[in-house]
Amino acid sequence: MTNTTRAPRTRRVEETREAEEREPQWVAPSILPEPEPRDGVSFKWVRTDMVGKSDTKNVSKAFRSGYVACRRADFPEFKHLITDEGSKYPEGIEVGGLLLCQIDSRLVAQRNKYYAQKGQAQIDSIDNHYLRESDSRMPVSRGDISRRSTTS
Secondary structure: OHHHHHHHHHHHHHHHHHHHOOOOOOOOOOOOOOOOOOOOEEEEEEEOEEOOEEOHHHHHHHHHOOOEEOEHHHOHHHOOOOOOOOOOOOOEOEEOOEEEEEEEHHHHHHHHHHHHHHHHHHHHHHHHHHHHOOEOOEOOOHHHOOOOOOOO
């Protein structure tokens, strides 16, 4: 009796495992592949063309801010990637008018800090302008300043 009861249990476990197996899921390929993450380096796709016309102004701005074009030889994961015909960056990784560039992560942190300080200076200026309107008959305090907006 014990043998007959064990066989169906084994079969049930096998049937359950087959039912639990997931079908492979198809995922749409990304138009812009992402490079493997690297320590100390940030990546960005920089526009080189727009509507068939070269956008050297945008590329020049990116290069002046510290970005460097990534070389295909340095990224083996992109060896099968087909780049744009007639690219001005034949050794670079260019897809659809976008060039993969890299920058030192420390420069990105410094840039973010710079713009955060500029933004805070603007907010402080607005607050000071608002507080300048204070009158002794109806004083305005910093606690009255609300940065939340509502719509109705």
